[in-house]
Amino acid sequence: MCDGVKSDYQGSGERVLLVDYDVSIIEAGKRLLEQMGYEAVTCVSSAKALALLHSTGEEQIDCVICEVAMPRIGGVAIANTSRLCRPRTRFLLSSGTADVLSPDSLRVLGIAGVVMQPFSAHFLARALNRALTGSKL
Numbered sequence: 001m002c003d004g005v006k007s008d009y010q011g012s013g014e015r016v017l018l019v020d021y022d023v024s025i026i027e028a029g030k031r032l033l034e035q036m037g038y039e040a041v042t043c044v045s046s047a048k049a050l051a052l053l054h055s056t057g058e059e060q061i062d063c064v065i066c067e068v069a070m071p072r073i074g075g076v077a078i079a080n081t082s083r084l085c086r087p088r089t090r091f092l093l094s095s096g097t098a099d100v101l102s103p104d105s106l107r108v109l110g111i112a113g114v115v116m117q118p119f120s121a122h123f124l125a126r127a128l129n130r131a132l133t134g135s136k137l
Contacts, residue, residue, distance in 0.1 A: 009125035011037035014062040014132060018042045019049040019078065020094065021071055029065070029119055036125050046073035053082040053089070063090040063131055065115060068100055076101075079111055090131040094119075 016038045018029045026042045033040040041061070043049040050073065053061065064082070066075035073081075079091040091110070093100060096117040106113065112131035115124055129135070 009036070009122075009129045011128065013037065013039055014128075015039045015041060015060060016128070017049065017052065017061050017064045017066075019046070019064065019066040019070065019075070020044065021067060025067070025094075025117055025119075029124075032119055032121055032124060036121070036128075038128070046070045046078060049078055050081065053078070054085050061086065061089050063092065063112075063128060065092045065094050065128075067117075068093045068095045068114075076109060076111070079109065083110060092127055092131050 011033070016033050018026060018033065018040055019042075020026050020029070021044055023044060026044060030040040030042050041052070043052060049064075049066065053064070064079070066078050068075040070078070075093045082089065090112050092113050092115050093106075093111055094115045094117055098116070100114045101109070101111075113127050115127045
C-alpha cells in the first residue's frame with residue numbers, strides 16, 4: 001500500500017493512461033500509480049494518446065488522466081474525441097494551475113474531475129477511486 005493512502009482507495013490492477021508533455025510528471029505519476037496498485041501506461045504526446053485510445057486492438061483502458069494544456073490537442077478534446085470509441089473509459093484532467101473548469105462544466109463534458117500537479121498520493125487515489133466507481137466529486 002502507498003504510504004498515507006487509505007486501503008479502500010487502492011487500485012486492483014485497473015489500467016490507467018497518463019498523458020502529459022512533461023516527462024518528470026509522467027515518471028512520478030507512473031511510479032505513484034503503480035505503488036497504488038494500478039497498471040500505468042504513459043504517453044507524452046496527444047497524437048500518441050489518441051492513437052492508443054482509438055486502437056481497436058488494445059486492451060481496456062479504465063481511466064485516462066490527461067494534462068489540460070497538452071500541445072496541439074488539449075485534455076478536453078482528447079476526452080471528447082475518445083468517448084466515441086471508448087464510452088466506458090473514465091477521464092480525469094490534470095493541471096498545474098487551479099484555473100481549469102468548473103465542476104458543472106466537467107459534468108457536462110463527462111469528465112470525472114481534476115487532479116492537481118504535482119500529484120499528491122491521497123488526492124490522486126481519491127480522484128481515481130471516485131472516477132472508477134462513479135462517485136460524485
